[in-house]
Amino acid sequence: MAQMRYREALNAALREELARDERVVLMGEDIGVFGGAFKVTDGLLEEFGERRVRDTPISENTIVGLGVGAAMTGLRPVVELMTINFSLLAFDQIVNSAAHIRYMFGGQVSVPLVVRMPQGAGHQLGPTHSHCFEALFLHVPGLLVAAPATAADAKGLLKAAIRDDNPVIFLEHESLYGVSEEVSDGEEQLVRFGRARTAREGSDVTIVGVSRMARTSERAAATLADEHDVSAEVIDPRTLRPLDLDTILTSVAKTNRCVIVEEGWPHGGVGANLAALISEQAFDDLDAPVRRVSGADVPMPYSKPLEDTAYPHEGDVVAAALAVLERPGAPGGSS
């Protein structure tokens, strides 16, 4: 094990996979000479050269399409988009090409492409650099979606993503790049897709937290235990497609109550989707309606107090958990 930051864990994953497999090629805006807008690719150009680590022009749709073509013909490209809102310029290639090519050509080819991008609010970047679009990508059959919340998962999931034969949307959280944690330094320590992480065990309420919200949920669970005598189980799905619904349903069968926490918008969100699945498949297990905590239904504002209000914090999760336990603010007692 080694202590490393989330960004360093990603960097290590890229370095190891570049060294392991000649077919892996990195492409993106300012990933080489500049070292990456968030320094995730720092030092890789020096180590692997311009053939493997490629600075691109600012042409998001084309660099994703380029990755698709290269993936169809034998490479394993990893494309970095500088921030998640820029992925909207590439939505044509992500959906119409990357996600659909295998299916629409009758399974003759696969598209082993990874598209990495940072998401999330908190840095006052306003309405074009701050969103969480897990739900947009989750919506699309043909894509896989990973959203690591820890440094260890960042490394293990990225390595698994690069080795996967499907196109993977890899959502990093901008606020987590600096987080320093224990990370396995084994080169074969992959975090396989479709396996949720139970971040904390508990018996009173299940809290499902996506991306950074897994960590916010963990802090909320600590507060619930310390201040409200509530035992919350926190589950981080880690990948939204494939989705480890079994782990979530098993937890709900135990706790009979569920809160889903995401940073993205509420309409058609990850929480809306999960709440529907839980109500369809575990209605009899529920003692209260599933509750969602999400980002506010607005474009992300710039001004600090507005931005802070527009995405969920620990207190919001605590309040939601107490609400599904039908004892707002009150410690003690159990359902």
Added chain:
Amino acid sequence: MPTLPDPAAAREWLASMTLIRRFEERAAEMYARAKIGGFLHLSIGEEATIVGSARALRDEDYLISTYRSHGHALVRGTPPEKVMAELFGRVDGCSRGRGGSMHMFDLERRFMGGYGIVGGNLPIAAGIALASDYKQTEEITLCVFGDGASNQGTFGETLNLAALWRLPVVFMVTNNQFGMGTALRRHSAVTDLQRKGESLGVPGTRCDGMDVLDTHGVVSDTVRRVREDRRPLLVEAVTYRFRGHSMADPEQYRSKEEVEHWRERDPIPAFGDLLVREGVLDETARAQIDVDAIARVDAAVEFADASPLPAPQSLYEDVYVLDREVRGSYSLHTTELRPGEAEAAEHDGAGEGAEREDEIAQQMSDALGIADEAS
């Protein structure tokens, strides 16, 4: 005027153009009889552009096309049976009935597909060329698109990037004078399309897309330069589609006289006449080429009609490459009523899928000549 190729090649070009023509005519008939659904974009009139350019390629080169792609599949050697079966939505279609008219594909013959989004194939072409270059092969990619696509963002983005990275791509704009129903002069400020790549570092040239010899000559020269100089070039093929944009086109944007004027330059009789004049063919042999093409298309229709429709149970196949190591659901089977049943079905599917994956992976590796270095 460019010289004729050897007689066997000349006959083959005429036969290929004739096959495409007869295939498209029959497809139109089948569409009218509701054997074919969706859109149907025919390339009648553009056969010289298709055959002249494709015959400038080596077998290992790649060809990538648009939603008007039947002719490109046929010229690459995809059996007409498989193309017709795809139009009929049958399991033996080249895309197993998943793609339809706009999405033909044949990996084995390096026809890298028809794409339904105007300009959507350009970045993919550059990616294919990147892989060729990366693997240090001599392969080039011929990327075909229409005059309308030259206004898409991907045109500028891809030409710039391909020039910057010196990727071996021939960009061929099939200028058939219309972006759907909008005439070239009404959709492009620069109508001299061969020049449209100049500011992006991609010089261009032009060929007469109604003349298979001229098209072949110009594209061959361009392909050779791209292969040797490792840089992209643009070719404008000036041509005309005799039919509407799709079958659902009343053609109110052009006059009958204009269409008639172009029909006088029909590339198939023109090339046939030339071959007879030059003594490559006699009239009997020429007629036989047409008879053979019609017979081939008859067989294609018969095959497509006999091919089964896909089973509804196959709906979820090939959305993903399934991995036994991966848990959790890739797809939500919302049509399944009971979770227990859904789970069982998924497990069955995963098993079969995994076996098919191995097969497909092997075929793909064989077709692309890739050794699976890392597994």
